[in-house]
Amino acid sequence: MPRVHSPTSLVTRPELTGTFGMVASTHWLATAVGQSVLERGGTAVDAAAATGLALQVVEPHLNGPAGEVPVIVRPAGGPVHVVCGQGTAPARASVDAVVDLGLDHVPGTGLLAATVPGSFGAWALLVQRWGTWSVADVLGPAISLAADGAPVLDRVEATLQRMAGHFREHWGTSAETYLVGDGPDGVPRAGTRLRLPVLAETYRRVVDAAGTGPHEQQWERARAAWYEGFVAEAVDAFCARTSWLDSSGEAHGGFLTGADMAAWHATVEEPATLDLAQHPGVTVCKTGAWGQGPVMLQVLGMLGALGVGTGPLADAEGREDPAWLHAWVEATKLALADREAWFGDSGDDPPPLADLLDPAYLAARAGEIGTHADLGAHGLRPGAPGGRAPVLPTSVTASWADWCAGRAGAAAGAGAGEPTVDRAGVTRGDTVHLDVVDRWGTVVSATPSGAWLQSSPVVPALGFPLGTRGQMFRVEPGLPASLRPGRRPRTTLSPTLVLRDGEPWLALGTPGGDQQDQWTTVSLVRMLAAAAHGRREGERPAALTPLQAVLDEPMLHTDHAPGSFHPRGADPGSLLVEDRTAPHVVDDLRRRGHRVATADGWSLGRTCVVGVEGGFLRAAANARGAQGYAAGR
Template identity: 50%
Template sequence: MAPITHEKRGAHGAASSTHHLGTATAMAVLARGGNAFDAAVAAGFVLQVVEPHLCGPGGEVPAVFVTAADPRPRVLCGQGVAPARATAAALRDDLGLEIVPGTGLLAATVPGAWDGWLTLLRDHGTMTLADVLEPALGYAAGGFPLVPRVPLTIGAVADHFREHWPSSAQTWLPGGAVPSSTHRLPALAATWQRLLAVAAAAGSDRVAQIDAARDAWYRGFVAEEIDAFCRTPVRDESGRDHAGLLTADDMAVWSATYEEALTVDVGGGWSVAKVPAWSQGPVLIQTLQLLRDADLLYTDGVATADTVHRAVEAAKLAFADREAWYGDSAPVPLDELVSRDYAERRRALIGDTASLQLRPGTPGDRDPRLASYATRLPATDAGDATSTAMGTGEPTVDREGVTRGDTVHVDVVDAAGNMVSATPSGGWLQSSPTIPKLGFCLGTRAQMFWLEDGLPSTLTPGRRPRTTLSPSLALFDGEPRLAFGTPGGDQQDQWQLCFWLAHTVGGLDLQAAIDAPTWHSLSFPSSFAPRGWEPGGLVAESRLGTANLDELRRRGHVVTTAGAWSLGRMSAVGRGDGRLLRAAADTRSGVGSAVAF
């Protein structure tokens, strides 16, 4: 049993992230007079360095935020799109692939994190690029401590690096050995220094400097190096060598964008704001609508078996709709999917026993369509990442040896009322070879597309993959109150659901809600290669209790006990208790932290 902890409180600022150095960076920026956006951007860059197996400069970042002047939630889309040559036919018919490989170069989309972070800094921050990049640059150039999972991840793919990805071996195997304590990234530091030099040459205006650095990435030397690197075939998890499809032209025409958040009343005075259906974010809203007015109970901070059962069955229905309806390659009937009327019709499907079927709905009386590959796959552990000699398509982290999806997360709120929730990911050291002249690798988010025509998530040039990244904001009576999120691939909105119910139903403070026993379903196709699923599969922390777990098995759930403290890496910040701001963070990994001052 972990020690009892409580949420942190302070009047000036609050931050939470998946790594203590990210949180410390955010708080240092706030203490220097920066706002929540300055702090989040600085932390985001630090996380690219200190959690390199979970995010990197070549990845992406979606964020949901409000400003002190405007309480309406908005979304920053730092998710890059599929290249112009990336068509389903090209991979399926020309290359003979059934799914997009989860490693290598074929799955690269335009790297969106740099423009996403810089756009947020330019429009809503107050500091210069040099100010917010300084901490990350210091760690990259001078060295950073390795969390235990980094050497384990490098060790798992070391032979593959040596044989097939020599640039990754040069970056991550100093002297030919797996690093164990600290590590430096001099090539990445040099890239950032070069970008800062471009910014400085643009003059003294903060905005001009930021725009110059954006241009150098997407229409300058970074794009040129990416284009050149992608022309050489590399080994991916298909077992063959493939060149990439991403070009400098793809980079040049893309930029980060803003859009309105999907903000829906979910009952009890609460509204939840999510990234729209080019992410899986709306599944949390759908699940909460299905659970609206349900008799959910907690006993001593632990959900009852009936509460877990109802939550899991509701999530299955929402994720089935994700499979049939979400994506960026076709129109999504989103308004109906998140409506109360639709949820009331679907709620009748929740019975007393576990469903073993994938049951998407029929919004507007339209027939759902699922990818045939997903429905014919043999049952497998959807939480088990592809960890082979050919690299790891899905990032992984676990102290108890269980492999599962993961990334990073950061939440920040300041005294003025600026609040941001961001879930950076991609560019994992283990999923794509390092570009030697830049010091980072590309993302592999395109593995979330299907190669079957006519689906909302069909691989289509210029479209976004249906990402699992899912930051959250919540409002109470129209006032922004919470920013929260977690790594975890397909589990992100399930672990957020556990946190939400523990806080709003169980009455626990932010930290106690994060610490409450957690669970998730495997009963829908994974977003990551090899895209398997386990009908009826339910993974739960043992702290739910033997009686609850036995009752869930009696109801037909295929329960796997994942240890006492193993599921979720939640972060959260909040406001609304007078002037006090609140923060809480994951206690399971031993790495996350939260601070308020």
Template identity: 50%
Template sequence: MTWNTDKGVSAGLPRPRHGCVTWPLAHEKRPSPHPLEASMPGFTTRPELRGRFGMVASTHWLASSVGMAALERGGNAFDAAVAAGFTLQVVEPHLNGPGGEVPVLFHKAGESPQVLCGQGPAPAAAVPAAFDGLDRIPGSGVLAACVPGAFDAWMLLLRDYGTMRLEDVLEPAIGYAAHGFPVLAQISAKINELSEVFTRWWPGSARLYLRDGRAPAPGTWQTNPVLAATYRRIASEARSAARTREGQIDAARRIWREGFVAEAITGFLSAPVPDASGIPRRALLTGADLAQWRAGYEETTRVQHNGLTVHKTGPWGQGPVFLQQLTLAEALETGKADVLSPEFAHLVTEAAKLAFADREAWYGDPAFTDVPLATLLSTEYAEQRATLVGETASLELRPGSPDGRVPYLPERYLSGSTAAIDRAGGEPTLGATGEHRGDTCHVDVVDRNGNLVSATPSGGWLASSPVIEELGFPLGTRAQMFWLDPRSPSVVAPGKRPRSTLTPTLVTREGEGVLALGTPGGDQQDQWSLTFFLRLAHGGMDLQEAIDAPMFHTNAFPSSFHPRETVPGEMVAESRMGTQEIAELRRRGHRVVESGPWSLGRLSAVRRDPDTGALSAAANPRGSQGYAVGR
């Protein structure tokens, strides 16, 4: 453990300009010490990194090191993010893979921030009738496969904003896949849970991940030589197809969507494939779906807060729910509360319930549904919704009626069935009924020129779908997030993007990038990230303090994952929040479930002070794998 005794202005904090506060100073910290900190001022598990050359923070130390190596070799933040992203596919196969997706928020110095959408859409055959006989789209197998989006998105970012060659950014991932990477305890546990599924139904997964029928032990080395060969072949064919850096990257994109990769995917899907329960199902995804889709750029969705501009994805992701919580925080004056107090947790939780209820009622791919986003993010709407927050916890799902419109509610709420489900808290890797879920990873990068990247790769989990033996990776199952209810704004439709939980965050000040952050965690992502951000913006914490502080979230709205459970009034809190604090929250009516002392959130973040050029970074100690690297 380390002790942070620096009580001055953090080097990475933007400094206030005369007449307006743009970011709180360290002396504006919470008014009174939390009991946990009373004898441990400035306690952190590790230091906030500071420097001026470059910073990379991610959910795995190898990805962070690869990103930093790209910067050291002369690459920029975009090169580093791409190299780290491909490395994450190899070293965290339980959290993401080549068959998954990635949203990226980025800021090139001197330009406006953008969203890069690497969320592949539903296949052309994905109409509700294709799921007849099912009440929900299943979370395993191939029926829920959308177009894999991560590869094309990373390639587009590299082509348009990076400087390195295709083979340079793929080299580290190929190396770890070919020569091995250390097996995390979480990978071993996930494979062990699925060993029977692999053995009985998914032989490709069994051959890759089981050793004499058993999961690899933590700390042993795992290889994926087929994936290494896949990326080597893409690089080789691309090199033969074009002479320029940009031409080779475009060639790689064609090879992925129309060449041997697409052929292997469509060949694998030519016959029914069993899901985790052994039921054979025929995929809806086709070669035409793969060939037609391209990643693309969009404007960010954004609001102003405390002199900063906070940027998120559009409502095809859950990103705007973060922004709704920010506007509610202003209406509720949450920033005046001690950021480690029960009052703060109560206000944040009640605002989250309102914002996530609106997510359920209104969010969907804006190309297919009319999302009243301007009203949802307005000050007037936030002030109106804030009147619903009282001194005690709400046990209801209460979406609003922006512009007088009638909100969507799932059928069980219309019928009055909202019984709570008794389950422990944590990240969405295993559901209430025992079905396997995937999770996510994250990477943030800032370079000395002020370029900033925040990305949340996910999907294509080893637990979600069988490995395609010719390629070395499984497909994703992101279509499980669609609803089959035709009233829902997120009802499945051909070419529609599922309402993803993936939600990186980027912050600017007066047009310059100052902060990139994110976390895995499904529906919890925009809760943990919001709490972290408020602890920075109003609590005066540095990055590492805000990550290390006790975390909490609510499950009082429909989960995005099968089987869509809801737990009215439930708040999950790390036990080290404090006995008196938890008792006070229970007195207010919150159904608090205590999780382990270091169990919630896997945040990482990088920051830049535009006044001095100073950089900082931090990463989560929970799970013993996230690391920040920089100098």
């Protein structure tokens, strides 16, 4: 394990342990909302939905009501499910439609990139099927925060400062919504209140439409108001009747219609899973290959084939062994190459997930990992699962070195891409994340994102912008991630649920775009090693996995593979580590050929986690960003 943590080890936050319920999220107010639901008799499902809706208000630069969310839920005593809240491409959106506009990609901002807003439908379905609370009770905290005003984070102020000129000149509805403070250009100052009265009224209208009666019927009526009623009507009119400057440099309307929204429903799916051979009884659950979740499963499978995790990750003095980090980085490169070749919502020809997760395939892939870093001299190296020949986008295969060099410095435009950590380690923002466990044993992990305030102009009748997840589609036919009507873009959103002996053990995740499964995998491997170490050493049963201490460990990631967001930059062979990383680790990784750069010591990732262990409920939240908190009793 990374270190032998004792109960007196210095950590940034307490190791939260209790028996009633636990919530962890990327904002303290959202965590408080979730815990208040548990205290008033709600389940983890009710608390997760209320937390997620509150996050849209308190972190508007990171997610919004028209965004998307994948949710992994394990109801008490039941099987694990994935609720897919990723909306699909509009019926009029296609490769030809984008090319006819003179574009070779879907812009990173504006209306062309809008897919069906999936977040509300996912929360509605989740509570309708496994929750107990009414629409009014679940939406109440978000309405209150929007109407009364949430405190402006310093990063919200910084985001609005960057966007103020663009809002004033090009997106007037966004200026009217957000530039209502007393700072320069009307930017609200950090620590002041940002009220969103139109959003509050939108949610009040949804509550009114839901009416009374059994909560299942309420949520069905609320869903109808969103996808077939006044919300869909406002979206339809806005996309059809207005045009706005986007990151292409031109003004465009949108493909999205009310009919697209009415035709879409959130779905419940089985998770992609992997049993960890090096940790008997442990099963990791992720979304399917319409997201990047199986990247984690592939990496864990390759590490298992290499024997990583069967012993401590540190020497007798507690110094972390660089060899496992090298193996993890190289396995990540191979898994991300598979993501580029195989992952996506390709409809009639789905990704060969069973072959991608086959132990023999992963062992063969692990055999490709050498003693030195892959610097990308031979391009990406996807595998051939089941003997199938991989197909990469022509923009990647034509000239890998030239493509990477050209994209490395490419500008994405104001508000484009996903607001995450840049290649210098500077945090521009993230997505959001939440995890909840209740006293009955229900566990929820969710990663909401999209429709952040800098993504698209505000729909004035609703008080929020649309999302831009369509930018993740490839404008090239014949690929798993190609733009197709009615298909889901290949999302980066990636919650995680871990079972031990068939019961929930850990639920975790982080914001961070393409880095999500990197940061979460590193933390999970460290937790697995710590737990295995405790069992091997024969510690008393009360010894618990040091969740908070693991989250506080130095983090790292690679930008070797193309990013999922325009301009899809790549930096082959790169490895970004926090400057708290031990010098012997950095020196060793450099000797192995990795192009190591350092970032601020508390900048990479914002992982949250809840757990069930030793008869207790557990929780921890990342100190990075100074926003995330866990709570429970």
